[in-house]
Amino acid sequence: MLCVSLPGLSNQQMTMMVAAGIGASSTAMAMKPVATCGRYYFDGRGGCWSDCGKGRRNYVVAEATRNASSALTEYSKKSRADFYKEVLEAARDKFTREISFQSKDKDISLAKALLYVAAEDEAFLAFNREMDAHSIQNERKDILSSEDAQEWGCVETMPMAGKNINEWLAELDAIAKEVEAELVPREIGCDLVEVLDAVNKVLFESRGFERLPVLVDSKCSYLHSVLSSGRASAILLSVIYIEVCRRLNLTIVGSRVGEDFLIWPPTGNPEELFKVTSGHSLFGVVNGKCVDDPRSRASDITSNSLLGLDIATNRDIIGIALANLIRLHWKRASRTNYGLMLTSPLRSFNKYDEKFNKNSGSNAPLLRRQELRLAIMASERLLILQPHNWALRRDYGMMLYYNREYEAAVQELSICMAFAPEDEAEVLEPFVEKLHLMRLETSWKSFGQKGRLTVP
Template sequence: MLCASLPGLDGGAVKASSAAMAPLDIYSRCGFDGSIGCWIGNGKGKWNKLAAATTKAPMKRRFNISPMASSALAESRCTSRAKFYQEVLNDAREKFTQEISFQSKDRDISLAKALLYVASEDEAFMAFNREMDAYSLQSERRSASLPSDATEWTCVEAMPLAGKNMNEWMLELDVIAREVEAELVSREIGCDLAEVLDAVNMVLFKSRGFKRSSVLVDSKCAYLHSVLSSGYCSAILLSVVYIEVCRKLNLTIVGSRVGEDFLIWPQTGNPEELFKVISGHSLFGIVNGKCVDDPRSRASDINSNSLPGLELATKRDIIGIALANLMRLHWKRASRANHGLMLTSPLRSVDHADDKSNCLNVPLLRPQDLRLAIMASERLLILQPHNWALRRDHGMMLYYSREYEEAVQELSICMAFAPEEAAEVLEPFVEKLHLLRVESSWKERPFNSFLNCL
């Protein structure tokens, strides 16, 4: 069944925006200056400074060095790796923004490439955290051998994702398309629409074993490279795979939001043929599985007369759905220890607080998942800069991340776009958050001044 959960998405047309990323020094449990546990750094770097690892890897040796020398060497390597990953993150975000640019026509956007850039950025962030954890463990174990230098890449497309680089994952879609062609050749038939769709279904769901997850709880279902590797996927990514494979077969697949579902079907000037019963099923039903047979779904009411009236989703819309699902997934994982916590929970009680204590009671969340959710919402805001509800949620996540200055800025912008009632709810919270930001800056100043003197 090809359907996607869509709450919180703005159904209106999306508009262009520049890709303004948050400073990347706050992207990790460790500072991007390389100092483990210290959240400082300028977050700047240019990709042309990357150096590929072209020399043969040195033989592994065990060194016996003093704890002070070991710590200094580890910090130097941390700084180098932090700078490298900073550049990877910048490059992945920049190329994602270029791919979905509103200066490009929708037909020129590659769904697969855009979503693989998303996966590359998130994987680079998680890889940096893993390396910093390893360096931290090494620092604790003074006698541990120093690890060899990790591999670097000349471009984000060369970064490994589950054993393959981005270009190899793009080729995987070509391989699936060739398998469909081989299936058609074995049947010795022409290019009848019904037979082509049946061959696509045969390869995807039987040969490859693609299966839709009914509930999105595993991050592997939310990234395209993981989906192509395991076959276990969210509804929207299954739709993306279906669309991309059919595109390589010169068959255009379109889609639309219908209630909480996302339906796809072959583009045709004769919609009646999609609902013509063939071997007990209509083509529309074959492509969308059991989605159109669910009496609880609005999709079950779709017929050849109502189908032309549906608003077709653009490729930017489809990417937005995938990002919205990714944001919700990581938020749920980040707040797992706080049962029932919602992004807007602090807004409900702020009017009943006599001081700013309500803002101070920020629950502890999983930092990595929270940052991944923020990264997903940043990309969504590139697609939907005037979606006030999305910007509110983004600002609240920054608040939970204790980035008070950025949270005040985003929530203030949100109030300018939000309906009057929503703005009135946000105003007292933003005022108290502003006071908290000022107080926090005064508390941090002596410590920062000390750091600057080092």
Template sequence: MGSLLTAATTTTSTTSLPICTIHCDHLPRYDYDHWNEKTMKNNYSTVKSWRSLYPRTGTTASASSAAYPLFSNHLVKPSSCHKVYQEASKVARKKFTHEISFQSKDNDISMAKALLYIAAEDEAFMAFNREVDAGSLQNERRNVSVKADFQAWNCVEQMPLAGKTISEWLFELDTIAKEVEAELVSRDIGCHLVEVLEAVNVVLFELRGFKRSPVLIDSKCSYLYSVLSSGCGSAILLSIIYIEVCQRLGLTIVGSRVGEDFLIWPQTGYPEELFKVSSGHSLFAIVNGRCVEDPRSMASDLTSNSLLGLEIATKRDIIGIALANMIRLHWKRASRSSHGLMLTSPLRQVHNTNEKVNKISSSNVPLLRPQDLRLAIMASERLLILQPHNWVLRRDHGMMLYYNRDYGKAVQELSICMAFAPEEEAEVLEPFVEKLHLLRLESSWKSLGHAGRLTVP
């Protein structure tokens, strides 16, 4: 059998078949901690005190589709399709939230549906921006005809994603599963576990030609419908497709992080069977490829006993990895003009006692690509729905709002983060939040038409 590609690989092997390992070296490190009720109660008073120090502005935020505005206030006057796109984005966020709701059992979650709702919301946002750009071009060049991409549809389920609706993309996964069944029939063999996995590999990586993008620079590689359409995508998306197809075949595939890789294997009560060598490979190697046999990988040290000690990733965890991947990619694209810009750089600068670097103002916030930055913020919002008490994620989300010059919400997020962060991290955040609070007041002062300037020490 061929071998799986890891995310550490920079080139795609033409002899590789399955691609189901995920390298997490460059992903944001978000812990999957679940805080209990007692912890929340103990920290409530701290959060309350910070909220009183830095009061909220505008509508109260919540982990729902209306928690954050999708379209920035500085956009030009929208066209008639504005309400359609805006409603689609709200409904997509609402359906995503419902799909991954903590009231639902993890096994009941459809990762495919959740990812398609993510894609629908992002596509609505980008489509609206394209309409705005087309309208601006039409106004600038009145003698030029600009073709509009807008097509009327009544609900988000009818919204076209690369020419197909959400239900049609779900049916595409059903079709792949049926192709695997046809492959098994053509071989005139039974449905033994090994044969099923080999048939899945043949259909996905030989007949359909799925392959992993060696370098994640195109955001399309992070959207499920794009990967199903083009056959090229990130390792995590291809792993999700593998899991979804096997699920339709009645085969449960589970996974876990092992070092910098994400490994998947069929769920079985006899894990020692996964490590028996047949035709030169173990079943575990057939699914996960060369990383299992690479001595540089932690996966090479796994045995049937150590496999039992791994923490199985839930569907919410896997969706979280996909979202973290989106955040990294969109942030990288947004900050392309400021190479090497880190989210936390301003925190260290303000905490520095040197007077030359411990001041912040709206003029020294780097200019980033607004659409890519907003897409990163939207991915972060969804990840916060999954992990509302993850202080690292909330800090990074607050910093992205700062770069987006949304100082009011940045103060709110970072203030809440301070209540949950370790003491040493809170000490780093405190001077920045204080100065950002003053910067917010200065922005409000200027918005009222005052000529004076508030000094941010």
């Protein structure tokens, strides 16, 4: 609080209280017109200035109110943007801790890790919206923000689709409770088939979850959106199934088969999962229509081949979900460049080919920057899980190249060359050399030279 005593009162002083959060410069601006008043006094009946120099009273009050409101709006906007930046860092840190290699794989919470992924991406999008709104407000002073300033204590309390992380975790608890209620009328000591049948009934009938064969919508790729809409990719629906069964003390395992991810309970008698009842096997009901689709490799799975599949760890499952995010956001980022792949510049490049010169620098394909940044963020998280995956690091470096972050791209692709097979390293080497030159050119332009460089 800032207290300012105003002279000129007959036998009393008037103290103005300036709200905290408004800078001293704003306060000075609001007070300046008061100093220009000639004779004025405080009437003591409701806090109104009277006789302030030929009608300047209304001007003083209106100007002070306007300046205070503007300063408060500026402060809240800045605070919101800063908050989302803090959430970006906190969500990444908590994700890293959750999947830390110091933790046992069985102790990793799939739901928490993927909700931290969603929180980071949501904070990134919200930060961009705040900056856009802030820019518009600077251009149009008469436009007020439609959203009031909000404050949240930590990343766990930031709302996503109407609920925060803790509430989405509670949603999984609620689904498990519904399954327990479904099992109550059944006989005590329900066997495995009965329990899975109850889970399927709650998820696919009561809740209406649906497995989508093609990944086209980002809402199907984030756990909170899937819990809200019921439309899910194969991997995220599997995550929900696994998390619900964990709450029922039932273990569910899974494995990637082609483009699908299949789940099943480890049992000494897998034949019971393939017994057909009501026209469907329990394995088919759990995994959707993919096991009945002759175009899918999952349709060839039998009770014998099921035992030969490699069981995915929790880290593997998180990695699959992140890889899907990379593919989705890259596809959306390059939508206007049909057929463009991350490795396209590598395939067409050689030391004697001028095509790269025509397609590099300022003439490089224009991509959607926001979607590209989301793909980069997903790659960074996946690299935490798989730091020695040379192909992943190559793709990450290529995304940095498309984003014109040439220095970072050189660094990542150079590291990639150390892990890549010899033939792949030979392809990368001339490309990295070219990136070095592009990085130097970019640094020269940053100094503000115009035209050709000259020697003094």
